[in-house]
Amino acid sequence: MSSKTPKRQPTTDAVEILHRRYFEGKPEMLAMLEEARVEDEIARKIYALRTKAGLTQRACQADWHVGLGHWPVRRCRL
Numbered sequence: 001m002s003s004k005t006p007k008r009q010p011t012t013d014a015v016e017i018l019h020r021r022y023f024e025g026k027p028e029m030l031a032m033l034e035e036a037r038v039e040d041e042i043a044r045k046i047y048a049l050r051t052k053a054g055l056t057q058r059a060c061q062a063d064w065h066v067g068l069g070h071w072p073v074r075r076c077r078l
Helices: 014-022 027-052 055-064 068-075
Strands: none
Touching: none
């Protein structure tokens, strides 16, 4: 009897290939991936709130460049 693990089915799915290469069997990498997903979710919520309030990144940068100081920057970072 062989102690080899069963051979996986070949795939052309890029996401599956990346998962197998970088995350499968690597708990520390899976933890980093989960943390990145949480940070992404937070960033998307901030973007949605900022956009809803009419505070675009470009407007915030323009406020800064015309010398309106720190307040607009804080206001834009919700």
